[in-house]
Amino acid sequence: MAHYFIPKRCATSNKIMYHDKVQAQHAADQCFTERGSELWVYRCQYCGSWHLTSHDPANAHTYVPLNQQIKPHSRKKGYKPRRR
Numbered sequence: 001m002a003h004y005f006i007p008k009r010c011a012t013s014n015k016i017m018y019h020d021k022v023q024a025q026h027a028a029d030q031c032f033t034e035r036g037s038e039l040w041v042y043r044c045q046y047c048g049s050w051h052l053t054s055h056d057p058a059n060a061h062t063y064v065p066l067n068q069q070i071k072p073h074s075r076k077k078g079y080k081p082r083r084r
């Protein structure tokens with residue numbers, strides 16, 4: 001019986017969806033081993049899954065750094081200094 005994993009694809013980017021960063025990184029490592037092409041992993045802002053990209057995230061506009069997702073703002077939004 002042939003049973004293999006059929007990856008889901010993102011409706012927005014049409015990229016393969018990975019459940020977590022480890023899976024995405026593993027796929028990126030495989031791609032580098034098989035094809036010699038380096039891939040970056042990033043978390044999709046639309047579907048919340050992880051995707052691979054051949055573009056350096058440092059140059060991509062859509063890339064959201066990890067530390068921004070965990071801590072979006074260091075300062076509170078809408079903070080107003082109290083008047084006396």
Ligand SMILES: [Zn+2]
Pocket residue numbers: 010011012013044045046047048049051
């Ligand atoms: Zn996505």
